[in-house]
Amino acid sequence: MPLVVNVASVSPVVARSVETGVWRIQVGSRDLPTLTGTADSKPRRDRLKKLGESGLPFEWSEVRSERSSERSTVTLPLSPGEKIYGLGLQMEGSDRRGGVYHLRVDHFASGHDRLHAPTPLYISSKGYAVFFNTTRPIDIYVGVGNRLRDPKIPRFRDRNTDPKWDSQPDSGQVEASVQGPGLEVLVFSGPTAMAALQRYNLFCGGGTLPPLWSLGFWHRTPLIASGEQALQEVDEFEKRGYPLDVVGLEPGWQSSSYPGTMDWSKERFPNPSGFVSAARSRGVRVNLWEDPYIAPGSELFKAVDPNFGSHTVWLGAVADLRMKAAADAMAKFHTEKSLNIGVSGFKIDEVDGFDNWLWPDHATFPSGLDGLRMRQIYGLLWQKEIDDWYRAKGERTFGLVRGSNGAASRFPFAIYSDTYDHAQYVTALTNSALAGVLWCAETRDAPNPEEWVRRMQSAVMSPITQLNAWASGTKPWSFPRVESEVRAAMVLREQLAPYLYTAFGQYWLNGVPPVRPMSLVDGGSETDQYMLGDDLLVAPILVGHPRRTVRLPKGDWYEFGTGRRAGNGETITIQPSLSTIPIYVRAGASIPMFPSTLHLSSVPSDAHYRLECYGPGPWRAQVFEDDGQTFAYEKGDYGLFRLTVGLNSTVYQEVEDGKRKVIGRGIEVEVKG
Ligand code: GAL
Numbered sequence: 001m002p003l004v005v006n007v008a009s010v011s012p013v014v015a016r017s018v019e020t021g022v023w024r025i026q027v028g029s030r031d032l033p034t035l036t037g038t039a040d041s042k043p044r045r046d047r048l049k050k051l052g053e054s055g056l057p058f059e060w061s062e063v064r065s066e067r068s069s070e071r072s073t074v075t076l077p078l079s080p081g082e083k084i085y086g087l088g089l090q091m092e093g094s095d096r097r098g099g100v101y102h103l104r105v106d107h108f109a110s111g112h113d114r115l116h117a118p119t120p121l122y123i124s125s126k127g128y129a130v131f132f133n134t135t136r137p138i139d140i141y142v143g144v145g146n147r148l149r150d151p152k153i154p155r156f157r158d159r160n161t162d163p164k165w166d167s168q169p170d171s172g173q174v175e176a177s178v179q180g181p182g183l184e185v186l187v188f189s190g191p192t193a194m195a196a197l198q199r200y201n202l203f204c205g206g207g208t209l210p211p212l213w214s215l216g217f218w219h220r221t222p223l224i225a226s227g228e229q230a231l232q233e234v235d236e237f238e239k240r241g242y243p244l245d246v247v248g249l250e251p252g253w254q255s256s257s258y259p260g261t262m263d264w265s266k267e268r269f270p271n272p273s274g275f276v277s278a279a280r281s282r283g284v285r286v287n288l289w290e291d292p293y294i295a296p297g298s299e300l301f302k303a304v305d306p307n308f309g310s311h312t313v314w315l316g317a318v319a320d321l322r323m324k325a326a327a328d329a330m331a332k333f334h335t336e337k338s339l340n341i342g343v344s345g346f347k348i349d350e351v352d353g354f355d356n357w358l359w360p361d362h363a364t365f366p367s368g369l370d371g372l373r374m375r376q377i378y379g380l381l382w383q384k385e386i387d388d389w390y391r392a393k394g395e396r397t398f399g400l401v402r403g404s405n406g407a408a409s410r411f412p413f414a415i416y417s418d419t420y421d422h423a424q425y426v427t428a429l430t431n432s433a434l435a436g437v438l439w440c441a442e443t444r445d446a447p448n449p450e451e452w453v454r455r456m457q458s459a460v461m462s463p464i465t466q467l468n469a470w471a472s473g474t475k476p477w478s479f480p481r482v483e484s485e486v487r488a489a490m491v492l493r494e495q496l497a498p499y500l501y502t503a504f505g506q507y508w509l510n511g512v513p514p515v516r517p518m519s520l521v522d523g524g525s526e527t528d529q530y531m532l533g534d535d536l537l538v539a540p541i542l543v544g545h546p547r548r549t550v551r552l553p554k555g556d557w558y559e560f561g562t563g564r565r566a567g568n569g570e571t572i573t574i575q576p577s578l579s580t581i582p583i584y585v586r587a588g589a590s591i592p593m594f595p596s597t598l599h600l601s602s603v604p605s606d607a608h609y610r611l612e613c614y615g616p617g618p619w620r621a622q623v624f625e626d627d628g629q630t631f632a633y634e635k636g637d638y639g640l641f642r643l644t645v646g647l648n649s650t651v652y653q654e655v656e657d658g659k660r661k662v663i664g665r666g667i668e669v670e671v672k673g
Contacts, residue, residue, distance in 0.1 A: 010066045013074070020048045021189040021199050027065040028072040028182035034133040036204060038377050039384055039407035044202040047510060051199060054189040057126040073177040074185050076130060083125035084142050084174070085193070085519045086434035089117035089415060091424040094517070094525045096122065098170065101140045105376050105403050107352040107418065116352050116415045117404040119435035121200060122174070125523055127190030129200050131406060135377050136178040143170040194520040198511035201436055205410030207507025212628035213285055214398030215497045216245025216600040217490050218466035222473045224252030226268035227275035234284050242476050242487055243494045243598045247279055248287040248347060250470040259316025260291055261298040263337060273341040283599030285344035287399060292348060292382060293318055303329040307366055309374065311359035313350070318359060321381040322367035331389050339389055345399035346386055351379035352403025379403030383411035394630055398464065404437050414438040414464040422455060422543040427527040429462050433513035433520065438463040445472035449479035450578065451543045456486045457581040458540035460493040461532055463514055485579045491596050498592040498609055498623060503533035505624025505640055509657060522553045534622065535589035536560065539582040547575040556587035558614040563673025587615030590645055592623050608666040611645055614673065619645040622656070625664050645669055
C-alpha cells in the first residue's frame with residue numbers, strides 16, 4: 001500500500017460579507033454543526049446595521065487558509081504591539097499573545113486550555129474580533145510558531161553574542177487549526193474592541209435579558225433539604241431581614257440522583273406544587289439543580305429512550321438533545337413536572353467534564369456526533385433546550401450552567417464553578433465578557449468573617465448573586481461579627497436592580513456586556529477591577545489583600561455612597577473598612593435605584609426610582625423598562641429612557657429606544673457628596 005502523503009495546500013482566502021461589519025471565511029468544506037447552528041443564533045440585523053460599517057486593520061490578502069488530509073488551518077496577521085483578549089473564559093491574565101491554547105470544555109478549568117467555556121473568540125486591541133465557528137476542539141497559536149518560508153520571519157540573532165536573542169520570537173500571526181474537513185471563521189470589525197465584541201454578541205442573537213426578579217439574591221439549600229426545611233430557610237431570611245429572591249434546590253429534590261430521575265422526591269417533597277406556590281407567595285422563586293444524566297428505568301428514561309449516547313455518566317443515560325424526539329420528550333416532562341407548577345429555572349451541572357468524567361471521545365450519539373464533539377457543546381445544547389421550554393410558555397428564566405461555548409450570548413445562564421479562588425473568581429468575572437458569557441461569583445463558605453464579607457461583597461457586584469450552601473449549610477448571617485455588613489451588601493444588590501437591569505437592556509439591545517473588562521473599556525490590563533454597566537467601576541477587595549490599588553480611567557470619579565471625589569486618570573491606593581465595597585461612579589452619572597426591599601417582586605409598582613447623583617450636575621442616567629418577565633420586549637414593548645437631572649433636580653426624559661413613551665415610575669433625586 002502506498003503511503004498517503006499529507007500534502008498541505010496554502011491558499012489566500014475569500015471573505016464574504018454576511019452582515020454589516022461581519023465577514024465569513026470558509027476553510028475547506030462546511031463542517032456541521034457549527035456553534036451558531038447549535039445555538040440557533042439569529043443575527044440581530046437591525047442592531048448590526050446601527051453599528052454601521054467599519055474597516056479592518058489588515059488586508060484579506062494577509063489571511064491564508066490551509067488544508068491537509070487531517071486538518072483545516074487559518075492564519076491571520078498580528079501587528080506589532082497588538083494585544084489579543086479572550087480565547088475562552090480564562091481565569092487568569094488578560095493579553096493572550098505569546099500563548100498556545102488548546103480550547104476544550106472542562107470543569108477543572110485548569111490552565112488556559114480546559115475551560116468552563118472555551119469560546120473560540122478573540123478580540124484585538126486594534127478593534128476587531130475573530131470567531132472560529134466550530135464545535136471541534138481547536139488549537140490556537142497566538143504569535144507562536146514561525147514558518148520557515150515566511151517572508152516576515154523575525155530576524156535571526158546569535159545567542160552567543162546578542163542579548164536580544166529570544167527562543168520564541170513573536171510570529172506576527174495567529175494560527176488556528178482543527179482536526180476536520182473545514183473551519184468557518186467569522187471576522188467582526190470594530191472600530192473599537194468593544195464594538196467588535198458587540199457585533200459578535202449581536203451576531204449570536206444579542207445579549208440575554210434576564211427577568212427582573214433574577215437580579216436579586218439567590219440562596220441554595222443543603223444537599224438533601226426537604227421542602228419543609230427549604231421553606232424554613234426562606235422564612236429565616238425574612239425574619240432576620242435578609243433579602244431573598246430565589247431559593248435553589250440541590251440534588252435532594254429528586255427521588256434519586258446521580259443518576260437523576262429529574263422528578264420530585266415523594267418523601268421530601270410530598271406536594272411539589274404546594275411547595276413552589278408557598279415559596280412564590282413569599283416573594284421567592286424556585287430553581288432546580290439537575291445533573292442531566294438520567295436514571296435508567298425512570299419515567300424520563302422511558303420517555304427519551306432510545307435517543308441516548310452509547311456511554312453513561314455516573315451510570316446515567318445521556319440524552320442526545322440534537323434528536324428532536326429527545327428534546328421534545330425532555331420539554332414535555334419538565335414542563336409538566338416543573339414549569340407548570342411555577343418552577344422558575346434550572347442549574348445544569350456537570351455538562352463540562354472531560355473524557356474521564358463524562359463520556360469518552362469515541363462515544364457515539366444517534367444524531368451522528370462523536371463523544372469529543374458532543375462534550376464541546378453539551379452545555380450549549382442544554383441552554384438552548386431550557387430557553388426553548390420557557391419561550392414556549394412565554395416566561396423568561398435565568399439559570400446556571402457549568403459548561404458553555406461560543407454563541408451562548410443570547411442564553412439566560414451564568415457559569416459557576418467548583419473552584420473557589422477569590423482572585424480567579426474576579427478574573428473570571430472580568431474575562432467572561434470576552435467569551436460572550438456571564439459569570440456567577442458565588443459564595444459558599446469562608447474560614448473567617450473578613451473573608452465572608454469580602455466574598456459576599458464581590459458576589460453582589462456580579463451578574464448573578466448566589467450563596468451556594470449545598471455542602472456548607474452557610475447562611476448570610478453565619479458570621480455574627482459581619483452580619484450587618486453582609487446584610488447591607490445584599491440590600492444594596494436589591495437596590496441596584498434598576499441599574500443592573502438597564503445594563504442588561506443594553507446587552508440585549510446593543511451587545512454591550514453588563515460586566516466590562518478594562519481591556520475593552522480603555523485598553524487597561526487589570527483583571528481585578530471592571531466596569532459594571534456604564535457608570536460604576538468596581539474594585540473588589542480580594543481575600544487576604546485588605547489594601548489594593550485602583551486605576552481610575554480618565555475623567556473624574558466619585559466614591560459610591562459617600563460621593564467623595566476619588567480622582568481622575570490616576571492609580572489610588574485604598575484600604576477600605578469592612579463595610580465598604582470599593583465602587584466608583586463616573587462624574588455626572590446618576591444611578592437609578594429601588595427603595596430598600598427584601599424581594600424584588602415586592603417592590604410596589606408605584607415605588608419611585610431614586611436617582612443617586614455624583615459629581616457636579618447636571619446629571620444623566622439611562623433606565624430600561626419592560627414588563628420584566630415576558631418576551632413582549634422582543635416585539636418592541638420596552639423603553640430605554642435617557643434621563644437628565646437639572647441642578648434644581650428637575651428630571652427630563654427622552655425615549656432613546658423602544659415603543660414605550662414614558663417612564664413607568666416616579667423619580668426622586670439625591671445628590672451625593
Ligand atoms: C456539584 C456542583 C455544586 C453542587 C453539587 C451538588 O457538581 O458544582 O454546586 O451543586 O454538585 O452535589
